[in-house]
Amino acid sequence: MSNGQLAESLFALAESHPAGELRLSLLRAAYAVFDAPRELATTRRLPDTVPLDTLPTVEMLRSAASEDALQALVQRLRGPYPPGGAATRTGFLTAAQVAQFSASAHPLDPRHLRGACHFHTQASDGVATLEAMARGCVRRGASWAVVTDHTRGLACVNGLDAEGVALQRRAIAAWNRRRGDDLWLVQGLEAEILADGTLDVPRRARDGVLVVAAVHTGLAERRDYTARLLRALEEPGVWALAHPQGRLFGRRAGIRANWEVVFRAAAARGVLLEINGFPRRQDLAPPLLSLAAASGCRFLLASDAHHPRHLAFDTTAVALAAAAGIGEAAIVNFSPLEKALADRLVG
Numbered sequence: 001m002s003n004g005q006l007a008e009s010l011f012a013l014a015e016s017h018p019a020g021e022l023r024l025s026l027l028r029a030a031y032a033v034f035d036a037p038r039e040l041a042t043t044r045r046l047p048d049t050v051p052l053d054t055l056p057t058v059e060m061l062r063s064a065a066s067e068d069a070l071q072a073l074v075q076r077l078r079g080p081y082p083p084g085g086a087a088t089r090t091g092f093l094t095a096a097q098v099a100q101f102s103a104s105a106h107p108l109d110p111r112h113l114r115g116a117c118h119f120h121t122q123a124s125d126g127v128a129t130l131e132a133m134a135r136g137c138v139r140r141g142a143s144w145a146v147v148t149d150h151t152r153g154l155a156c157v158n159g160l161d162a163e164g165v166a167l168q169r170r171a172i173a174a175w176n177r178r179r180g181d182d183l184w185l186v187q188g189l190e191a192e193i194l195a196d197g198t199l200d201v202p203r204r205a206r207d208g209v210l211v212v213a214a215v216h217t218g219l220a221e222r223r224d225y226t227a228r229l230l231r232a233l234e235e236p237g238v239w240a241l242a243h244p245q246g247r248l249f250g251r252r253a254g255i256r257a258n259w260e261v262v263f264r265a266a267a268a269r270g271v272l273l274e275i276n277g278f279p280r281r282q283d284l285a286p287p288l289l290s291l292a293a294a295s296g297c298r299f300l301l302a303s304d305a306h307h308p309r310h311l312a313f314d315t316t317a318v319a320l321a322a323a324a325g326i327g328e329a330a331i332v333n334f335s336p337l338e339k340a341l342a343d344r345l346v347g
Contacts, residue, residue, distance in 0.1 A: 001041055001062065001064060001067075001070065002039060002041070002094070002096075002097075003033050003034060003036055003039055003040055003094045003095075003096045003097075004034070004092075004094045004097070005067065005070065006033050006040065006058070006061055006062060006070075007030045007031075007033040007034040007094065008030075008086065008089060009061050009070055009071075009073075009074050010026055010027075010029050010030035010033060010054075010057075010058070010061070011026075011027070011030045011083070011085060011086075011089060011250070012074055012078070012083040012086070013026050013057070013074060013077055013078055013079070013083075014026035014027045014030060014083075015081065015082075015083035015084060015085055016078040016079040016080070016081050016082065016083050017078075017079035017080075017081065018079065018080075018081065021053075022053075025051040025053050025054045026054055026057070028049070028050075028051050028054075029050045029051055029054040029057070029058055031049075032046075032047045032049040032050045033047070033050070033058070034094050034095070035047075035049075035094075035095045035279070036094075036095060036096055037095050037096060037099050038096055038099065039096045039100075040062060040096075041062075046058060046059075057077065060073060060077075061073055061074070085250060087253045088247070088248070088249065088250050088251055088252060088253050089249060089250055090253070091282075091285040091286060091287065092249055092279075092282050092285075093282060093316065093319055093320065093323070095279065097319070098315060098316050098319045101318075101319040101322060102315055102318075102319070106322055107322075107327060107328070108318050108321055108322045108326075108327070108328060108331075110314065110315050110318045111141070112328065112334055113140075113141070113142065113301070113314060113318070113333050113334060114142060114143045114144060114333060114334060114335065114336060114337075114340075115142060115143070115144050115145065115146070115332060115333040115334075115335070115337070115340055116137040116140060116142040116144075116145040116146075116303065116311060116314065116333075117145070117146045117148070117188075117240075117300055117301065117302050117303075117314075117332075117333060118146065118148045118188075118190070118212055118240075118242060118274065118276070118300070118302030118303065118304050118305075119133055119137075119145075119147060119148065119302075119303055119304065119305035119306070119310070119311065120133075120147075120148070120149050120150065120190075120304075120305065120306045121133055121147060121149055121168075123149045123158070123160055123164055123167075123168055124149035124150035124158050124159055124160060124190075125150060125158060125306060126149070126305075126306045126307065127306060127307050128307055128308055130147060130168065130171050130172070130175070130185075131171075131175065132308055133145075133147065133305070133308055133311075134147075134175055134179070134183055134185055135308070136305075136308030136309075136311045137183050137311060138179075138182050138183045139308075140311050140312070140314075142183055143183060143184065143336070143337070144183065144184045144185075144186065144336075144337040144340070145183055145184075145185055145186070146185075146186045146187075146188040146210055146212075147168070147172070147185060147186075147187060147188060148188035148189060148190040148210070148212045148242075149164075149168065149189065149190065150189075150190050150192075151189050151190065151191050151192060151200050151201050152164075152200070160189065162205060165187075165189070165205065165209070168187060169187055169208075172185045172186070172187050184337055186210060186337075186341065187208070187209050187210070188209060188210035188211065188212055188239070189201060189205075189206075189209050189210075189211055189212065190212045190213075190214055190242060191211050191212070191213050191214070191238075192213075192214065192215075192216055192217070193213050193214060193215045193228060193229070193232040195217070195218065195228065196228070196231065197227065197228045197229070197230070197231020197232045197234075197235075198231065198232075198235065199211070199213060199232065199235050199238075203236060203237075206236065206237035207237075209237070210239040210240075210341070211235075211237045211238050211239055212238075212239060212240045212241075212242045212274070212300075213232050213235065213238045213240070213241055213242060214241070214242035214243055214246075215228065215229075215244075215246050215255065216246075219246045219252055219255060220252070222256070223256070224256050224257060224258070225255045225256060225257045226257045226258045226261060226262060229241070229244070229257055229262050230261070230262060230265055233262075233265050233266055233269050233271050234269070238269075238271050239271070239272060239300075240271060240272035240273065240274050240300045241266060241271055241272070241273055241274060242274045242276065242302065243274060243276040243281050243283040243284075243302075243304070244262070244273060244274065244283065244284055244288075245283045245284055245285065245288065246283070247281065247282075247283050247285070248280055248281060249279070249280040249281070249282070250280075254283070254285075259288055259291060259292075260291060260295060263291060263292045263295035263296075263297050264295050264296070266292075266295075266297055267295050267296035267297045267298075270298075272297075272298055272299060272300040272332060273292050273297045273298070273299050273300070274299070274300045274301075274302050275289065275299050275300065275301050275302065275317045275320050275321055275331075276302045276304050276317065277301065277302060277303055277304070277313040277314050277315065277316035277317030277318070277319075277320065278302075278303065278304035278305075278310070278313050278316075279313060279316055281304060282316065282320060284320075285320075286320060286323040286324045287324075289320060289321065289323075289324035289326060290324045290325060293324060293325065293326050293330065297330075298330050298331070298332065299321065299326060299330055299331045299332070300331070300332055300333065301314050301317040301318060301321065301331055301333045302314070302317060303317070314333070
């Protein structure tokens with residue numbers, strides 16, 4: 001039995017119980033199993049983060065001899081409510097699956113990554129300084145990196161205004177003078193795609209900046225986002241479309257769109273599609289990644305790091321790309337800086 005199967009059983013049990021300590025403990029156990037770095041079928045030890053009051057249940061489920069036996073146990077142990085969150089957890093790689101990929105021989109080798117992309121600093125919603133994030137990129141072996149703090153238009157985070165962009169630009173220039181031979185920093189911005197598809201960053205503010213455009217608002221609305229995304233792809237200076245589905249593990253299955261149309265438009269305009277490796281995002285999902293590749297798209301691997309240790313999440317992005325059969329030639333992170341950024345800086 002895989003960690004994914006065991007975790008989903010625990011999620012289903014949690015959702016079948018009313019709000020309270022049991023539900024919370026089962027949810028914590030489910031996340032602990034999902035995030036375990038090794039398949040629990042290969043070890044007797046459960047993660048220390050599994051709550052003590054759930055250990056008997058976890059061990060009982062883990063002992064199931066087959067998928068049918070596991071489902072029978074879930075039916076016997078479930079509470080009065082029907083579980084309904086499985087769609088928000090479909091198509092995500094467990095930590096153990098990512099670790100297995102990293103340890104296996106594969107055409108996509110994370111050690112060959114040259115560029116670290118889409119990470120945040122204290123200037124928006126990150127917890128570390130620009131210097132600390134840059135040093136983390138150096139430790140990861142990157143030779144170039146694109147910092148993409150949020151813009152002011154996203155109300156839920158501290159975004160950069162024009163003054164903040166200028167201050168960060170000076171800080172990046174200072175780093176490049178001192179440490180550019182180790183890591184060349186490039187300024188980007190994670191811009192908000194507004195309801196009409198325009199960006200919250202004025203055209204003049206995009207000069208010399210790599211714009212990574214994303215939807216953060218209205219994601220719970222049950223409507224089609226095709227027009228909004230297509231309009232955003234037409235905006236000058238957009239380098240990449242970030243976490244396009246807007247999915248979030250256990251919370252959102254992602255937006256609806258005519259993805260084939262969106263992907264063809266991105267390919268035609270030379271806009272990269274992001275493969276976001278933040279474990280709770282994993283966006284785009286492998287089936288859509290395969291469709292995007294078939295549509296002629298090129299890709300950007302992103303850690304979406306908010307802390308230096310999050311920079312390792314680009315390994316999850318590599319695993320997602322590999323699962324979709326995407327090769328190094330279609331991923332800019334495997335390229336030298338000059339090729340990766342060819343003609344994408346405005347101004």
